[in-house]
Amino acid sequence: MRVVVCVKHVPDIQSERRFRADGLLERGGDDDTLNELDEDALEAGLRLVEAHPPAEGDDPHDVVVLTVGPAAAVDALRRGLAMGATTAVHVLDAGVEGSDALATARVLGAAVAALHAESPVDVVVAGMAGLDGLTSLVPAALAAVLDWPQLTLADRIDVDPAARTVEVRRETSTAVETLTAPLPVVVSVTDQAFRARFPAFTGILAARKAPVRVLDLAALGLDPATVGLQGSTTRVLETSERPERPDRVLVTDDGSAALALADYLAQKGFA
Amino acid sequence: MSTTVLVLVDHEGARVHPTATELLTLARSLADDVRAVWIDEGPTGPDAAARELLGRFGASGVVPVQVTGADPHLTATVVDGLRAVLGAVPASLLLLGSTFEDREVAARLAVLTGGGVVTGATTVVRDGDGRFVAGKEVLAGSWSSRCAITGDLAVVTVKPHSTQAVPVDAPVAAVAAEPVVVEASAAARAVTVVERAPRPASDRPSLADAEVVVVGGRGTNGDFAPLEELADVLGGAVGATRVATDEGWIGHEAQVGQTGVTISPRLYVGAGVSGAVHHRGGMDAAVTVVAVNEDPDAPIFEFADYGIVGDLTEVVPALTQELRRRREARAGS
Numbered sequence: 001m002r003v004v005v006c007v008k009h010v011p012d013i014q015s016e017r018r019f020r021a022d023g024l025l026e027r028g029g030d031d032d033t034l035n036e037l038d039e040d041a042l043e044a045g046l047r048l049v050e051a052h053p054p055a056e057g058d059d060p061h062d063v064v065v066l067t068v069g070p071a072a073a074v075d076a077l078r079r080g081l082a083m084g085a086t087t088a089v090h091v092l093d094a095g096v097e098g099s100d101a102l103a104t105a106r107v108l109g110a111a112v113a114a115l116h117a118e119s120p121v122d123v124v125v126a127g128m129a130g131l132d133g134l135t136s137l138v139p140a141a142l143a144a145v146l147d148w149p150q151l152t153l154a155d156r157i158d159v160d161p162a163a164r165t166v167e168v169r170r171e172t173s174t175a176v177e178t179l180t181a182p183l184p185v186v187v188s189v190t191d192q193a194f195r196a197r198f199p200a201f202t203g204i205l206a207a208r209k210a211p212v213r214v215l216d217l218a219a220l221g222l223d224p225a226t227v228g229l230q231g232s233t234t235r236v237l238e239t240s241e242r243p244e245r246p247d248r249v250l251v252t253d254d255g256s257a258a259l260a261l262a263d264y265l266a267q268k269g270f271a
Numbered sequence: 272m273s274t275t276v277l278v279l280v281d282h283e284g285a286r287v288h289p290t291a292t293e294l295l296t297l298a299r300s301l302a303d304d305v306r307a308v309w310i311d312e313g314p315t316g317p318d319a320a321a322r323e324l325l326g327r328f329g330a331s332g333v334v335p336v337q338v339t340g341a342d343p344h345l346t347a348t349v350v351d352g353l354r355a356v357l358g359a360v361p362a363s364l365l366l367l368g369s370t371f372e373d374r375e376v377a378a379r380l381a382v383l384t385g386g387g388v389v390t391g392a393t394t395v396v397r398d399g400d401g402r403f404v405a406g407k408e409v410l411a412g413s414w415s416s417r418c419a420i421t422g423d424l425a426v427v428t429v430k431p432h433s434t435q436a437v438p439v440d441a442p443v444a445a446v447a448a449e450p451v452v453v454e455a456s457a458a459a460r461a462v463t464v465v466e467r468a469p470r471p472a473s474d475r476p477s478l479a480d481a482e483v484v485v486v487g488g489r490g491t492n493g494d495f496a497p498l499e500e501l502a503d504v505l506g507g508a509v510g511a512t513r514v515a516t517d518e519g520w521i522g523h524e525a526q527v528g529q530t531g532v533t534i535s536p537r538l539y540v541g542a543g544v545s546g547a548v549h550h551r552g553g554m555d556a557a558v559t560v561v562a563v564n565e566d567p568d569a570p571i572f573e574f575a576d577y578g579i580v581g582d583l584t585e586v587v588p589a590l591t592q593e594l595r596r597r598r599e600a601r602a603g604s
Contacts, residue, residue, distance in 0.1 A: 013548050017410045037530065102381055102388065128371075133409075134529055134552060135390045140346055140375035144382035149461040150346060153371060167465065171524065172344075173370045173479065173532075174283070178465040179345075191530045192523060233387025233422030237404060242415050245560070245576050252567070253581025258589030261561065262597065264577050268559055270483065270505060270538050271594050 001052060001161065004064045004112055004124045005045040006142070007038040007080055009073035010132040017132075023236030024098060025132055027070060034076040037127035039083070039196035044157055044189045045125040046084045046197070052161050062086050064115060068096055068107045074212055081207035082199035089115065093216040098229030101137035107227050108138070109145030110220040116184070123166060126188045128153055139188035149181035155193035159183070274302040275360060279353065279367040279376070280309050280325065280333075285318050289480055292328040292436035294366045294429060299329035299439070301397055306360055307333040307445060310352045312343050314450035326445040327438045333445040334360060341455030344467075346375040348459040353380055355453035357424070364403050366395070369428040369533060370479065377426045387422030391533065393433035393556050403427065411529070411548045412555025412574065430535040430556050431480050470524065475508050478525065483507025484536045486527055486554075490543020490564055490583055493520040497587045498542055504594045510534065512550050528553035542583045546571025563587060 011017045015031035042065065049061035065080030067073050068091040077088040091111050099107060115121055124146075126139040143150030151157075154168035167180040168187060199207070217224055225231055249264070251257055265271040276298040281288035291307070298305040307330040309316050316335025317325065325333055336352040343349070353365065353376070365380070367373045374390050381388045389405035398404050403425040406417045420427070478484065485502040487495050487509070495509060502509045510527040511520065527534050529552030539557035544550065546562065546569055554560075562575035563583045572578040579586055 013411065013552075017413070019414060019416070023416070100387070102378070105378075105382065128530060131529065131552075135388075136371055136374050137378040137388060137390060140378035141382050143458075144379045147458060149458060150375070150379075151462065152346070152375060172372055173477075175344075175467045175469045177467045179462055180465055181462045233381065233385070233420060234389060235419045235421055236416055237419050238417045239409070239414055240416075242408070242413060245574060248576055248578070250572055250575075250578040250580070253579050253586055255585075257579045257581055258586050259593055261577060261579060261586070261590055262593040265505075265538070265561075265594070266597070268538070270559075271597060 001049050001159065002062045002064070002119060002121045003045040003048055004066050004115060004121050005038070005042050005080065005085065006108055006124065006126045006138070007042065007065055007067050007076045008035045008130045009033070009067060009069050009076040010035045010130055013131050019239035023239050028072045032072060032075070034079040035127060035130050037129055037131060037191055038076070040189050040191050040194040041125045041127040042080050042083050042085065043194040043196040045123070047194065048123060048157060048159055052159065064089055066108065066111055067091070068104055068111070070097070077212055078207045079199070081210045082203040083197060084203065088210065088212040090212050090214050091220065092214050095217050095224040095228045098232065099227050100232035100234045101133065101135050102141050103227045103232045105138050105141035105145050106231070107220070107222065108142050110222050111215060112146060114215070114220055120184070122183045123159065124148070124184070124186045126186065128188055128190050139186055143186035146186065149185045151179050151181055151185055152188040154187055154189050157187055157189070273304055275304040275306060275362040276302040276364045276366065277356065277360070277362045278305065278307050278330065279365060280307045281368055282309065282317070282321070285321055287317070287321050287324055289436070290368045290431050291325065293431065293434045294368070295325065295328035295330055296436050297395060297429065297434040298366055301364065301395060301403070305329050305331055306362070308336060308353065308356050309333050310336045310338065310343060310349055313337055314452050316447045316450060319444065322447060323444045327442040328436055329439050330445040332448050334448045335450040337450060337452045338455050338459070339452065341459035342462070342464045345459055345462055346372065346379055347462065348455055349376045350379045350383065351453055351456050351459050352451070354383065355451045357384065359451055362424070364425045364427065367428055369430050373428045377428050381422065381424065381426050384424045385422055386424030386426050387420035388426045389418050389420060390428045392427050392429050393535070395427050395429070408555040411552040430533070432482060432535050432537055432558070433556065475502065476506070478508045478510050478527070478532045478534060481508035481534070482536055483538045484510050484527070484534050485540045485542065486510040486512065486544050487515055487521070487542050488512040488544035489514045491515065491520065493518060495521055497584065497591065501540065501587055501591045504591050504598070505538070507536070507538070512544055541571055541575070542587055544571055545569045546574065
């Protein structure tokens with residue numbers, strides 16, 4: 001089985017995150033880290049292959065950790081390798097900078113397609129969101145780019161290697177569903193069911209020295225006009241730090257706070 | 272040149288989800304021609320009451336859509352329907368809600384049409400060049416951004432309550448157009464629904480749409496009963512932080528946060544909620560934020576409009592009781 005896990009290197013959400021003057025998020029700081037929701041995707045990908053040990057004579061499983069991002073994003077790949085991924089692929093090209101979610105999905109799609117052409121990919125796993133943009137657009141966009149079925153926001157994934165199908169359980173805003181589709185598919189996972197393993201020390205050491213395959217846009221056959229700022233169909237016009245909420249009230253309860261709050265709510269039209 | 276805006280109507284059977292009225296109100300601020308898109312299992316479209324409602328909030332017409340051969344709830348199916356509508360009704364903007372399902376529809380549709388997407392918008396305007404510009408809160412509410420959509424089709428997912436639904440002056444029931452019936456694509460047919468169990472209905476408004484949300488965190492120590500009573504007197508829904516759902520104090524579907532339900536109520540009341548960035552990312556568009564917490568250093572006090580440092584087991588029931596007393600006094604007068 002061959003699984004590709006898409007990961008992103010993002011600014012730590014506990015750090016002071018900022019936009020640059022050109023409207024792009026400041027990246028590459030020391031606090032940048034593997035998007036924690038992608039750790040769940042890695043865990044899900046690793047569990048998929050572990051559930052089905054290769055039969056004798058079969059090729060060993062391959063769990064590819066794939067990222068698109070600047071040079072520093074290699075840290076996210078090393079984290080994936082330390083957790084147990086067997087291959088790391090980094091799409092690194094100055095032309096990618098400024099890609100919006102859909103342009104990023106085009107780059108990821110081209111990378112998955114290139115890997116698939118070399119040796120078939122069965123499942124692509126993504127996290128439910130990047131903690132920087134929080135759009136949750138990429139998994140569905142990637143499925144559309146690849147023209148593979150999408151099974152998103154899964155909290156259980158079962159692959160049937162003989163039937164070449166995958167079944168997922170998911171909770172939508174209105175229902176709990178079990179869906180199935182033929183391989184290859186794009187799956188995204190929630191943060192509920194795949195608590196990521198902590199890498200072993202030996203894994204961390206090995207990951208430092210493991211090779212990382214670097215691909216640029218030319219290697220993927222991507223026209224630079226279709227990615228980056230010029231290939232994006234959204235354009236950030238303005239970003240600004242939000243001012244503090246005006247007229248904030250902070251009181252310590254002396255037994256009368258509930259009454260004062262009731263007055264406040266009445267004044268706002270809620271009571 | 273006249274502009275047509277489509278609004279994807281979220282509905283359960285004949286019942287129209289309240290976000291539709293907000294989206295229609297927003298749509299008519301952007302264009303004269305506003306069409307509601309009604310995707311359903313059959314081709315008949317909305318009933319008279321639903322057409323009246325859609326018309327009252329500004330839909331000049333409604334396009335019934337049936338996609339045959341695939342489950343109507345799947346992302347790929349919805350997108351098949353929307354693409355067929357766009358073939359019949361050229362539009363420059365599609366507005367839809369902001370659930371995870373809506374965002375997936377937006378992503379797929381934009382990839383397949385060369386469109387551009389902004390998710391979780393709280394404002395949409397048109398700039399001097401005729402582009403649609405969406406504003407939103409980002410980085411867990413610490414920044415805001417404005418983004419122009421340059422693709423062939425603008426697709427914007429809009430947060431609940433970011434527009435107040437306002438009826439038109441002279442309402443006319445939306446006229447149902449000829450149904451659009453289209454066969455599902457291979458991508459839609461590839462996914463099979465083995466089982467679907469709808470969530471049980473609740474008497475309270477749904478978390479994502481509620482105008483008032485009372486959220487409990489670690490500080491509740493698992494007792495949500497006083498929060499439920501407060502929510503009921505305010506006509507609101509009850510939510511929870513990740514800690515509270517992980518502890519099993521309340522179901523996971525109540526989790527408010529960047530990986531749970533995104534809420535944008537007019538009033539948010541946090542009881543025993545610290546206000547960590549993971550939580551804030553799911554409520555950063557709340558209009559008025561009230562917080563009760565014992566810890567004066569809780570981060571929630573950095574962005575609460577009204578903060579009370581105190582014991583929630585005293586403050587919350589006292590507030591409920593006072594609100595109830597006032598209501599009864601009004602009813603009696």
